[in-house]
Amino acid sequence: MTSQEIKQQFIQFFELKGHKVLLPASLLPENDPSVLFTTAGMQQFKRFYVYPSEAPSTRVVTIQPCIRTSDIDEVGDATHLTFFEMMGNFSFGYPDKKDSYFKKEAICWAWEFLTEELKVEKDRLSATYFKGGKGIKKDIESLNILKTIPGLRKIKKQGWDDNFWSLGREGSPAGPTVEFYIDGVEIWNLVFNEYIFKNGRYQSSECKGVDTGMGLERLIMVLRERKDVFETEVYNNLKSQISNLKITSQNLKLVNGTKNQRIILDHKRAAEALAGEGLMPSNKEQGFILRRLIRRLIIILKKYGLQIDSITQNQTILAEAKKFSLTLERGLRQLELLIKNKKISGGQAFDLFQSYGFPFELTRELASEKGILIDEAKFQKEFTRHQKISRASQAKFKGGLATGGEIETRYHTANHLLLAVLRQVLGGHIQQKGSNITSERLRFDFSHPQKMTADEIKKTEELVNEKIQDGLEVNMKEMALVDARASGATGVFDDRYGDKVKVYTICDKNGTPFSAEICGGPHIKNTKEIGEFKIIKEESSSAGIRRIRAKIS
Known part of the structure; x- marks a missing residue:
């Protein structure tokens, strides 16, 4: 079976x-x-x-x-x-x-x-x-x-x-x-x-x-009465792919082949799954995990004398590999020098992270193979200090939105129009359940028990663009949370709001509120600034939750 x-x-x-x-x-x-x-x-x-x-x-x-x-x-x-x-x-x-x-x-x-x-x-x-x-x-x-x-x-x-x-x-x-x-x-x-x-x-x-x-x-x-999960058919195709790379038995012996082949099998599968969800490598939270998986994969493959494009054609992974390759060689040389000295301090581990993009866990792993321990507490101290400096630097430049910020602001207002239109097309039961906005796309989750039909998707897209072309003004008013609720403004009514909130309202051409949401902003002044709205995909997010991916141009 x-x-x-x-x-x-x-x-x-x-x-x-x-x-x-x-x-x-x-x-x-x-x-x-x-x-x-x-x-x-x-x-x-x-x-x-x-x-x-x-x-x-x-x-x-x-x-x-x-x-x-x-x-x-x-x-x-x-x-x-x-x-x-x-x-x-x-x-x-x-x-x-x-x-x-x-x-x-x-x-x-x-x-x-x-x-x-x-x-x-x-x-x-x-x-x-x-x-x-x-x-x-x-x-x-x-x-x-x-x-x-x-x-x-x-x-x-x-x-x-x-x-x-x-x-x-x-x-x-x-x-x-x-x-x-x-x-x-x-x-x-x-x-x-x-x-x-x-x-x-x-x-x-x-x-x-x-x-x-x-x-x-x-x-x-x-x-199947196998000794480990990697001997099952789930990994057969990946194992065949690795076998075809003609890794020599000498190389396998040098790099603890069984363990490293397992890491390749697991990390490739995990990284491709995360990248397939639209996640991008970064230095925080989910993106950091993806970056760590990819970079660990790259370094292990390098031990075999292989490039990552020999096992995957995922463009997100390849782009991260290209970025990492710029510092990988220098970082490995620096790490080898530190290992020769039989000691790596927390500060030196942080320098590898800051200058060469080596996640601490990766440095620790490579060092432990040589029996060298690293002061993790010192690394964390340096990392925290670095974060404080970075935040202070960012605060100096908070006066205006950069180009990417302007695009995200347009997406933010499009998000409000989309919610209002969905309530009009699908019914008043629609509630926003999540959203994620970047400078390249909008991802919007909402409560709905079934897949949208092609006609519903088309009508939603047309109505959003109609409101954009109407050139409707976006107005903001601060009020007490209790008054915002009473006014009918939509929002996720949980602990995230304070006593005072901002309500952004978009009225139609007759002056009737079309969208009113509790939101921190920022927003554009007029819907015409958004541009053309295009729904790329409608899919399931989880039980009873649908997801729309959209772009503006």
């Missing part, structure tokens, strides 16, 4: 159990500031565990690409990955919502899928449950269900770290877990969200839910 067949079988199995099949969320979450990337299948559904009435269905199934970078330094061993796919089934609103389910169905269906669909021998399977701790009682309900399963002979109790899931944030769901293992390898994690973390403690929730996750690559590894 191929990986594609396993995914299809998983979806079909739960579809027959009444689950709605939803598209995966973007790897770049816009409405969840707690994480840089989508790290689990349930991430796009977190709100539904607290507000199940907002869920598109009480039963949902997805296959979600994920990025996890907490163990990025561990990639190269048999199990760690930065990019992987997670198969999951979910339920919201138990017991009040019709067709919702909880522990019995989740546990029994997991067993059914593993033994009857995937044909895993029962004596290879085992399960664990939560034994209780930190004021939370033992999960006797799950234990009793597990005991009723014919053929499940190995059941083990485990503690908080292994079998209780929690974000630990105010208002977030939490609960005990049941985990299934094949040959002692954890395969499927079933989370039963029956608690809410509130006022510093876990309280029983009236609204319960199920969140499960099973890593595709690890599942294939144990089904």
Whole structure:
């Protein structure tokens, strides 16, 4: 059975159990500031565990690409990955919502899928449950269900770290877990969200839910009885590509071939996935992770005497490689000199970062191969000082917008027109759920249960351009937040606003407000300054959220 067949079988199995099949969320979450990337299948559904009435269905199934970078330094061993796919089934609103389910169905269906669909021998399977701790009682309900399963002979109790899931944030769901293992390898994690973390403690929730996750690559590894995830068919094409590069056995020996080949396989897959989402390498947050993946990939390939264009044609990756190549040779020579001295200070590591673009983690990794430790605290001190100087320099030039800023300001006002038009075309239920503006494009997320039709997209584009050509004035007024709400101005009403807010209003030719939004600005004075508006793509962002990508010219 191929990986594609396993995914299809998983979806079909739960579809027959009444689950709605939803598209995966973007790897770049816009409405969840707690994480840089989508790290689990349930991430796009977190709100539904607290507000199940907002869920598109009480039963949902997805296959979600994920990025996890907490163990990025561990990639190269048999199990760690930065990019992987997670198969999951979910339920919201138990017991009040019709067709919702909880522990019995989740546990029994997991067993059914593993033994009857995937044909895993029962004596290879085992399960664990939560034994209780930190004021939370033992999960006797799950234990009793597990005991009723014919053929499940190995059941083990485990503690908080292994079998209780929690974000630990105010208002977030939490609960005990049941985990299934094949040959002692954890395969499927079933989370039963029956608690809410509130006022510093876990309280029983009236609204319960199920969140499960099973890593595709690890599942294939144990089904095929392979030693590591990189020996599975998921990586076959990439491995063939590397083999065709004719890396000599001597080179493999010199650079710890198995580990480095694994890093190449993982980082190429992860970098291409992130670049495919439109992420650009940078020195902060998500962009920094992408830059780190690419630069680590470049340096490892260089050890083989290879260029990155030998394994990828992704233009974002190649552009970053070209930029890095300008300083790579000099940086490596400088690092080699430092290594010869058997010591690298935190300040010297920072100089490699500032002058040659070497991320600290990369310098640390290369140094550790030679048994050299670096003072990370000193590096962080230098890095913080550098940030303060940079911010002070930026403050001196805050008087006006540069050319890129002017373009982004035009996009910002186009964003307001787009929201108003969408509410007109699709209905008043439309709410902005996220946006991202650069000098090159607009990305706008909004609540809508279905894909827009071609006619709806065309009408939206035409109406936005009509408002642009009407030359409507953009006016700003400061007012109390309570007055802004009462006036009907749209906004994301959460903790981000102070008592006083700015409301930007665009009135039509009759003087009737067409758009009124709470916003920090800046905006242009007249809509004619925007230029021509063009929708490039309309797609799914996450469950119940659509995304529009657009450009102006």
